[in-house]
Each structure stands twice: as C-alpha cells, then as structure tokens.
Amino acid sequence: MADWKDNVENIVYPGRIKVPYKWYVGEVGSRFLTGLRDKKEIWGTKCPNCSKVYVPPVKNCGECFVLTDQWVKVEDTGTLESFTVVSYSHEMMPTKAPIIYGLIKLGGADGAIMHIIDDVKKEDLKVGMKLKAVFADKREGTILDIKHFSPV
Numbered sequence: 001m002a003d004w005k006d007n008v009e010n011i012v013y014p015g016r017i018k019v020p021y022k023w024y025v026g027e028v029g030s031r032f033l034t035g036l037r038d039k040k041e042i043w044g045t046k047c048p049n050c051s052k053v054y055v056p057p058v059k060n061c062g063e064c065f066v067l068t069d070q071w072v073k074v075e076d077t078g079t080l081e082s083f084t085v086v087s088y089s090h091e092m093m094p095t096k097a098p099i100i101y102g103l104i105k106l107g108g109a110d111g112a113i114m115h116i117i118d119d120v121k122k123e124d125l126k127v128g129m130k131l132k133a134v135f136a137d138k139r140e141g142t143i144l145d146i147k148h149f150s151p152v
C-alpha cells in the first residue's frame, strides 16, 4: 500500500540566517585600534629582520616569518597608490554608494592601507596624490575611527 508521502514533491526554499557574533581582533589588532580610538595615532609593526613596517600591523612578518614585536608610529598622511569607485550600495558597506576606496601608503609604512577616500571628486583623483587621515569625532575602536582620507 502506497504511503501518501510517496507522491509528494519535496519543496526547498533558499534562506539566509543572520547570526550575530563577536570576534576578538587579537592583541596586535587591539593595540592598533585603541591607538586610533584614544590618540588618533596610526601604529604599525616592524620586522626585526627585514625592517618592513606593516600597517595595519601584523604579528608575524609575511616574508621572514618572525615576530614583528616592535611598534612604530607612522604618519597620518600618505600617498595614493591605487583606487576604485564602487557605484552600487550594499548593506555591508559603511556608507551609500558611490564610495571611493583607495590604497594609501602612509609615511613610514612599507605597505598600503585600504580605506575610504572622500572630500574629492573622482575625476580629481590621481595616483601619487597626498592624502591625510580624517578621524571620526566619535571613535569606537574600529577601522572607521579613521572616517576617511582626504586630499592634503
């Protein structure tokens, strides 16, 4: 005798679950973010072997695989190395589109930090231009304590 379940189509709906969570940024990330929040200072870590200064800081040099336990305060101004304009909005983005994201090599750092660029028209952006960090009035220990970078 056939069961009624033998003739039922299995229907599956796609879904999405939002799961709130907390994530420890680590001791290196915590020191970096408290520097932004409490003193408006940008700190990196320096490799004792190759002297490369990482901003944002890392715990280990990616080239030498040694601890980068020396802290270096870098400048809040830097050079634009690359940029892109994002023309659509997404809930994960910090502000509505269009947003200009740039790679900024800060004075005293060897790598570039990716951040938002504002107070400039995209037509006026030039690789090599000088930019300065603009800190948020209310800082909470996130990368957005640097509100954005603006032309000097």
Ligand SMILES: [Zn+2]
Residues within 6 Å of the ligand: 047, 048, 049, 050, 051, 052, 061, 062, 063, 064, 065
């Ligand atoms: Zn190194």
